[in-house]
Amino acid sequence: MRILDTHLHLIYPDRFSYPWLAGAPAINKPWHVESYWAEALPLGIESALHMEVDVTEPEIEAESEFVLGLDRVVGAIASGRPEHSGFEAHLEKMKALGKVKGIRRLLQGQPAELSQTATFIDNIRLLPRYGMTFDICVKSHELMLAPPLIAACPQTQFVLDHCGNPKIADGEWENWTTRMERVAELPNVVCKVSGILANVDETWTVDTIRPYVEFVIETFGWDRVVWGSDHPVVTLFANLTKWVNASREIVSGASEAEQEGLFWRNAERVYRV
Numbered sequence: 001m002r003i004l005d006t007h008l009h010l011i012y013p014d015r016f017s018y019p020w021l022a023g024a025p026a027i028n029k030p031w032h033v034e035s036y037w038a039e040a041l042p043l044g045i046e047s048a049l050h051m052e053v054d055v056t057e058p059e060i061e062a063e064s065e066f067v068l069g070l071d072r073v074v075g076a077i078a079s080g081r082p083e084h085s086g087f088e089a090h091l092e093k094m095k096a097l098g099k100v101k102g103i104r105r106l107l108q109g110q111p112a113e114l115s116q117t118a119t120f121i122d123n124i125r126l127l128p129r130y131g132m133t134f135d136i137c138v139k140s141h142e143l144m145l146a147p148p149l150i151a152a153c154p155q156t157q158f159v160l161d162h163c164g165n166p167k168i169a170d171g172e173w174e175n176w177t178t179r180m181e182r183v184a185e186l187p188n189v190v191c192k193v194s195g196i197l198a199n200v201d202e203t204w205t206v207d208t209i210r211p212y213v214e215f216v217i218e219t220f221g222w223d224r225v226v227w228g229s230d231h232p233v234v235t236l237f238a239n240l241t242k243w244v245n246a247s248r249e250i251v252s253g254a255s256e257a258e259q260e261g262l263f264w265r266n267a268e269r270v271y272r273v
Contacts (some may be wrong), residue, residue, distance in 0.1 A: 001256075003244070004264040004273065005048040007161070008036065010070070013164075016055045016063055031232045033070045043244045045229070047072050049271060051135070052079035052104055061093055066103025068099050073103040074273050077135055082123035083114055091130050101271040102133035102159070106218045107145060115145055121152045128155045131272055135192075137161040140172060143179035150186045157270060159189055162195025162230065163216050168209065169201040177215060184219045188268055189218045193247065193262065194228030197238045204237060206246045213250050222258040226267040 011018060011031040019091060023027040040048070050067040052060070057079075064078040078094050080103040081087060094100040107115055114120065124134055136146050136158055143164050150158050160183060166176040183189060193216060196209055217225055234243050251259055267273065 001045060001248070001259055001263055003043070003045040003227060004074075005040065005229045005231075006159075006192060006226045006267045006271065007051045007230050008048040008073070009051055009053045009230070009232060010036065010067060011053060012066070013231070015066065016053075016059050018053055018055060020054055026080075026236055027232050030086065033073070036231060038073060039240050040229075040231075043241060045244070047074045047273075048229075049074065049101060049267070049273070050076045051228075052077060054106060056081065057081065060090075061097075063191050064094060064100055065097050068097060075099045075271055077102040077104050077133070077271075079103070079204050080105055080197065081115060084123075087123040088126055091126060091132070094132070096132050100132065101273070102135055103127065104135035104137060104161075106137050108138045108142060108165075111173070112145060113140070115149050117148045121149065124153045124156055128157070129152075133157045133159055133271060135159045135161050136159065136189075138178045139165045140167055140179065143176070143183065144271045145172060146189075147186060150183070150189050154188055158186075159226065159270065160189055160191045163191060163193060163199070163212055165199055166194060166212055168199045168204070168212060173211075177219075180216070180219055184224075190224040190226060191216050191228050192228050193217070195230040195233065197243055198230065198233050198236055200237050202237060208250050209246065210250050213247070217251070217262070222254070222261045223266060225262050226270060227263050233242075 050073050055063045060079045064076050077101050164180050166172050231240050
């Protein structure tokens, strides 16, 4: 079963600035495309979408242009600032690059009102015109920021990153499931099965994460889920190989068509690959 990785971060400190990495010493080093493919190809990952790595704002365009020239990177989700009035000009630049499939503006840790302004919402409504999606990345306690934005932009395709970031190591369940059900009620959003291994601890097993993945698939449905590695963040408590193997084990009882949907078909549709 081949895989299209929808959430690959590549880090080139010699080219770009990543201020946030100062607070993440375990991954604060180069993560180049060659080392990723050395591990990914034997696992069945054949292509990837690069996910923006929160470079400084003046470097956003350069990051997107650079990663689109790398081996087997078939598209990019670029950074953007929809809270700014000049956002449409940014979209024009991204469109000119070719193969920019979507935009992400990190909402986690930001003021709640950031995504609630008229400017932000109006700018997100522009994305269908450019054939682009919007990735929502929030922590589980911030999940209720998502439904109002998604509902206000019914023509925009949204992708909720990292299963909504449940606090697995803390045993979080009911609050997370209730909020995720509210998100899943909206038809113009899919959920990315990714990133949850950043929310475990060293004692995790496949059975630790199985209920979370199965809940997401059951709640959103097999045609509204995509898979992502979240590499290199995944290396905090595992590695790419362990995450791929765990993912395959969890869905091993599903049909071939259902597994294809999760691992590549839905991604090709949602991100227009």
